[in-house]
Amino acid sequence: xxxxxxxxxxxxxxxxxxxxxxxxxxxxxxxxxxxxxxxxxxxxxxxxxxxxxxxxxxxxxxxxxxxxxxxxx
Numbered sequence: 001x002x003x004x005x006x007x008x009x010x011x012x013x014x015x016x017x018x019x020x021x022x023x024x025x026x027x028x029x030x031x032x033x034x035x036x037x038x039x040x041x042x043x044x045x046x047x048x049x050x051x052x053x054x055x056x057x058x059x060x061x062x063x064x065x066x067x068x069x070x071x072x073x
Contacts, residue, residue: 002023003022003023004020004022004024005023007019007021007028010054014034014035015032015033015034015058016033017030017033018030018031019050019054028044028045028046028050029043029045030043030045030054030057032057032058041058041060041061041064042065043060043063043064044063
């Protein structure tokens, strides 16, 4: 059985977003990547807020546990 489950994935323009459930530690995370800027974030979420963060991930950048910015930033 897979430990990580992709619950939802979407792409809009240069932005790709995934909502992932990790069975090993029972956590939900939203991963987002902007292909234009190279910015990548991972936002831990609760079940209650998962849909909102999935819809607007970059509004939650301050809560990101990982952030890689494009060269020069």
